[in-house]
Amino acid sequence: MEPTKSVLNVNGIEVIYNHVILVLKGVSLNVPEGKIAAVLGGNGAGKTTTLRAISNLLKAERGEVTKGSIELRGERIENLTPADLVNRGVVQVMEGRHCFAHLT
Ligand SMILES: Nc1ncnc2c1ncn2[C@@H]1O[C@H](COP(=O)(O)OP(=O)(O)OP(=O)(O)O)[C@@H](O)[C@H]1O
Ligand SMILES: [Mg+2]
Structure with a gap:
């Protein structure tokens, strides 16, 4: 049997907010x-x-990934813009029902 392919791989990331947290x-x-x-x-x-x-x-939250790597289908994606990521199918659905408040 072929090994299962990985879509997303997060490897040992570290995140710091405001350069200190x-x-x-x-x-x-x-x-x-x-x-x-x-x-x-x-x-x-x-x-x-x-x-x-x-x-x-x-970045919008003054946070940054300071260690580790993130791969989408084997390709490093840490330096892609959010727009590039959306084009590749990486979409974060924001929390909270208020994002649909104006929809019928
Ligand atoms: N913009 C920010 N600046 C500084 N610290 C932050 C920021 N956002 C989150 N944190 C801190 O980072 C830690 C992780 O928060 P995060 O929001 O990722 O947790 P969570 O698991 O999503 O929590 P919840 O279940 O409440 O949604 C918490 O200690 C939080 O106070
Ligand atoms: Mg949360």
């Missing part, structure tokens, strides 16, 4: 082709930060 250290996850991955954790554990690192939306 270390919130993620050595976070790794793997999403295999055709599978669904869930990230579980208590309030403030770093779930949203992990997603922001993947979708490259940390």
Whole structure:
């Protein structure tokens, strides 16, 4: 049997906010082709930060990935813009029902 291909690979990332607040250290996850991955954790554990690192939306929050790597289908994506990532199918759905308040 062929080994399952990986769609998304997060390898040992570290994230710091405001140049000083270390919130993620050595976070790794793997999403295999055709599978669904869930990230579980208590309030403030770093779930949203992990997603922001993947979708490259940390800059707006004064956060940055300072260690590790993120790969989409084997290609490094840490330096892609959020727009480039969306074009490749990496879309972060924002939290909170208010984002649909104006829709019928
Ligand atoms: N913009 C920011 N500046 C500084 N610290 C932040 C910022 N955003 C989040 N943090 C801190 O980073 C840590 C991880 O927060 P994060 O929002 O990623 O957790 P979470 O797992 O998504 O929590 P929740 O379950 O409440 O959504 C927390 O200690 C939080 O206070
Ligand atoms: Mg969150």
